[in-house]
Amino acid sequence: xGEEHRTVVIGAGPAGLTAAYELLARGVPxxxxxxxxxxxxxxxxxxRDGWRFDIGGHRFxxxxxxxxxxxxxxxxxxxxxxxxxxxxxYYRGSLFDxxxxxxxxxxxxxxxxxxxxxxxxxxxxxxxxKDQSHFEGWVSARFGWRLYSMFFKTYTEKVWGMPAxxxxxxxxxxxxxxxxxxxxxxxxxxxxxxxKDVTSLIEEFxxxxxxxxxxxxxxAEEVQxxxxxxxxxxxxxxxxxxxxxxxxxxxxVNGAGQRSYPVGHVVSSMPIxxxxxxxxxxxxxxxxxxxxxxxxxxxxTIALVVPAEFSFPDNWIYVHDPxxxxxxxxxxxxxxxxxxxxxxxxxxxxxxVFEDDETWRTPDADLIATGTxxxxxxxxxxxxxxxxxxxxRMPKAYPVYDERYQHNVAVIRDWLAREVPNVxxxxxxxxxxxxxxxxxxxxxxxxxxxxxxxxxHDVWSVNVEQDYHEVAGGDGDGRRGTGRSAxxxxxxxxxxxxxxxxxxxxxxxxxxxAAAHGEPPAAVPRAQVRPG
Numbered sequence: 205x206g207e208e209h210r211t212v213v214i215g216a217g218p219a220g221l222t223a224a225y226e227l228l229a230r231g232v233p234x235x236x237x238x239x240x241x242x243x244x245x246x247x248x249x250x251x252r253d254g255w256r257f258d259i260g261g262h263r264f265x266x267x268x269x270x271x272x273x274x275x276x277x278x279x280x281x282x283x284x285x286x287x288x289x290x291x292x293x294y295y296r297g298s299l300f301d302x303x304x305x306x307x308x309x310x311x312x313x314x315x316x317x318x319x320x321x322x323x324x325x326x327x328x329x330x331x332x333x334k335d336q337s338h339f340e341g342w343v344s345a346r347f348g349w350r351l352y353s354m355f356f357k358t359y360t361e362k363v364w365g366m367p368a369x370x371x372x373x374x375x376x377x378x379x380x381x382x383x384x385x386x387x388x389x390x391x392x393x394x395x396x397x398x399x400k401d402v403t404s405l406i407e408e409f410x411x412x413x414x415x416x417x418x419x420x421x422x423x424a425e426e427v428q429x430x431x432x433x434x435x436x437x438x439x440x441x442x443x444x445x446x447x448x449x450x451x452x453x454x455x456x457v458n459g460a461g462q463r464s465y466p467v468g469h470v471v472s473s474m475p476i477x478x479x480x481x482x483x484x485x486x487x488x489x490x491x492x493x494x495x496x497x498x499x500x501x502x503x504x505t506i507a508l509v510v511p512a513e514f515s516f517p518d519n520w521i522y523v524h525d526p527x528x529x530x531x532x533x534x535x536x537x538x539x540x541x542x543x544x545x546x547x548x549x550x551x552x553x554x555x556x557v558f559e560d561d562e563t564w565r566t567p568d569a570d571l572i573a574t575g576t577x578x579x580x581x582x583x584x585x586x587x588x589x590x591x592x593x594x595x596x597r598m599p600k601a602y603p604v605y606d607e608r609y610q611h612n613v614a615v616i617r618d619w620l621a622r623e624v625p626n627v628x629x630x631x632x633x634x635x636x637x638x639x640x641x642x643x644x645x646x647x648x649x650x651x652x653x654x655x656x657x658x659x660x661h662d663v664w665s666v667n668v669e670q671d672y673h674e675v676a677g678g679d680g681d682g683r684r685g686t687g688r689s690a691x692x693x694x695x696x697x698x699x700x701x702x703x704x705x706x707x708x709x710x711x712x713x714x715x716x717x718a719a720a721h722g723e724p725p726a727a728v729p730r731a732q733v734r735p736g
Contacts, residue, residue: 210235211655212455212465214440215473217245219631219644221423222274223471224432226652234432235465237457239439242417243424245473246503246601247641249417249543252594255550256415256543257507259598261520261534263289264410266642270649275410278423284410285540290517294533295354295524297583302522324348342373358524362531363556364604365501372607413542416641435459442484443470445624452624469655471648473631475500475600480616483624491619494612498636502564503601506530506553506575509592512537514585515549528578529563531556548591553579559599568595603636612636617664628655630663639666 211227213220216238224234242248250257264284266272276284293300298312310318325348332345339360344352357368364371412418424434438459445452456464472479480487480495487495520534530553537549544550553575557563566574572593579585603609613636620627628651629635631644639647643666650661 209233209468210465211469211471212237212440212467213471213473214455214479215245215631215634216240216243216420216424216434216436217473217631217644218247218420218641219473219634219648220245220471221420221427222645223473223630223648223652224427224434225274225278225423225430226649227471227656228427228430228432230652230656232652232656234427236427236432236434237438237440237455238434238436239474241437243434243436244417244420246598247416247420249415250594250596252507253592254545255507255509255536255594256417257505257536257550257552257594257596258415258534258539258543259505259596260503260554260601261539262411262416262641263519264412264416268642268646271642271645274645274649275419278419278426279412283412283414283418285413286408287411287519287539288517289407289409289519290538291520291522292518293355293359293522293524294582299521300355321348321350321354324350337373338369339371339373340367340369355524358526359522359531362523362529363501365556365558411539413540415540415543440474440482443472443479443482443624443627444484445627447485447623450623450625452627468626470627471651471655472627472629473634473644473648475603475633476613476616476629476636479627479629479634487619487623491616494615497608497612499604499606499609500559500600500633501602501604502557502559503598504555504557504564504571505534505596505598506555506571507536507594507596508551508553508572508575508579508590509548510551510585510589511591512547512549514551514589516584520554523582525582528581529555530575530578530582533579533584551579551584556602564597568593571595600633603633603638605638609636628663635664 333341442456444454477495534552
């Protein structure tokens, strides 16, 4: 098959590598371009001095049989561990069971505080907040202000970087569907049955013994063994299209020099905003404007090595303490003993940031000092016990779902389908959807079938909430939004139209690669006025 029939895959994360693997299995030649020096995307495992870090924490649990089969086709059974699931909430120096347990909450809060919470709940039921259009009003109406402020407000604001009263209520309605204080108490007191019907309550999960990156490193090896090519440290700078034929015809890449390659299809897991910006000739102004209006939340991990006595059984702890900036703390030793070393563990402090904010720009040494202080302040370690620290930055970890994102994605999606139908967005960033790893993989699997077999799967209908989140069987309401429930957050004020802006995406890719490897983030060129 000639070069012009080759499928180019942009990005070597779970969606990109799954697409490449599935295409090769069907006899379609593939070449993968990855801007970073390693594969796996946010599902990589970062290694520093023999320590391994999982970026964000990846529980291998799915209700999609073909994804389960894929995992075990890539890795043999002996490479998987079956791990207990445990997460707790840190609040006021105490650890609360998650989901909440009545006995545990009563013991930690004390009789007086528990009574105040029940009184707050009673007031909310008698005189609910008038405005329940936002997250704060909706949740406090159902749990009372006191419980809301303890167990909902702080963590939510850390994750999404804005006050909870600016988040729209529909996320709360999806995320906390069918849950109330009365039901939480009733579920806590009654025997635990059918816990796997609620995916947030699964009690155990699979995990590759050397971290999730093990899966994607092995998948990359299989792609290459089957004849596929993977170019790391190589970013796509342009996707060339023929408007007359309404097709993408080539890509230009930069890495070890600039090169162009003819294509039959393009599977893109790069952020959809960057895909649109890379199209040549440029997309129409309204499509460029929609792409430029999409936002992302970035992610930073401070990994601190401590003696094993400061380990804890949780995979992670949610930090509901407004006095510290850390949002969640992972214990990598609880994921797998193969990630840590004898006699010590590594705690990963997770910070949800924006790429241009002060935390993101802070030098690694200062971040390690900050993380150490916060860990000590929380009382999770004694002063002076942190032995070493590492920083991992992950840009564009989470798409932001603001008031305009659905319109923006619809504009882009419709135009791509009409003008370049052989360009196929897949995955979380590729589609700007709140997908988990397994559903990102499913979009790639269906896309591979469409390309190789001529099927017409609608990958945009892959909806996590219908078959994954909370209760098996989903909502049954037919909504398609983001997929897995995510908040709709306020949109930023619109600024300069995208048609007058250009961004050096190659420079941004180089910056992301450096950041993921712990190098100080280089300056990213600001938007420049495009001549003509």
